[in-house]
Amino acid sequence: MKELPEDGASISVSGCCLTVVNATAFAEHMSIEFDIVQESLHCTTLGSLQTGDTVNLEQALRADSKLGGHFVQGHIDCIESILNCDNQEDGECRLRISMNAIDVDLVVPKGSIALDGVSLTIANVKQDSFEVVLIPTTLQETTLGNLRVGDSVNVESDILARTVVQMMRRSDAH
Numbered sequence: 001m002k003e004l005p006e007d008g009a010s011i012s013v014s015g016c017c018l019t020v021v022n023a024t025a026f027a028e029h030m031s032i033e034f035d036i037v038q039e040s041l042h043c044t045t046l047g048s049l050q051t052g053d054t055v056n057l058e059q060a061l062r063a064d065s066k067l068g069g070h071f072v073q074g075h076i077d078c079i080e081s082i083l084n085c086d087n088q089e090d091g092e093c094r095l096r097i098s099m100n101a102i103d104v105d106l107v108v109p110k111g112s113i114a115l116d117g118v119s120l121t122i123a124n125v126k127q128d129s130f131e132v133v134l135i136p137t138t139l140q141e142t143t144l145g146n147l148r149v150g151d152s153v154n155v156e157s158d159i160l161a162r163t164v165v166q167m168m169r170r171s172d173a174h
Helices: 038-043 136-141 159-173
Strands: 010-013 016-026 029-034 057-059 078-087 093-098 112-115 118-125 129-134 152-157
Touching (some): 112 129, 152 159
Antiparallel strands (some): 016 029, 078 152, 093 129, 112 152, 118 129
16 A cells, blocks of 8 residues: 555455544554454454554545456455465466365356455365466465465455345345
């Protein structure tokens, strides 16, 4: 983040939408404080963070901004685990992620998903897992390049997929 956010601004912290309560600049660094409720600590990986851990930070999308990925709201569906990290010779990495907690109807090949706030395309879906492929830039510019087997990630499904699935389920119930 290049500029100091204003109090009240929405910031994505590893995919979790939080509200800034205090931001301070000092030297070449900044400190940003948030109020985090128990629900957020329970439903995300935020509760496991330690002082010095690296996180992905992103400011909220402005209405006049270009949209380069899918709509990521910072409303985490669940926490899943990294099952496999397959580093390729060309510098990319294929991650396999568990599907223990996520609604499997929201995970479709070539659909969108966010891991720790990073918008990605689903490359493959299996019965108990899904895969994404990370390009070298994503590996270098986000925390996803530090993931190892067994690590937990915040997972947010695509809002359009969630809406369609909910509407279909409601129409089937009537």
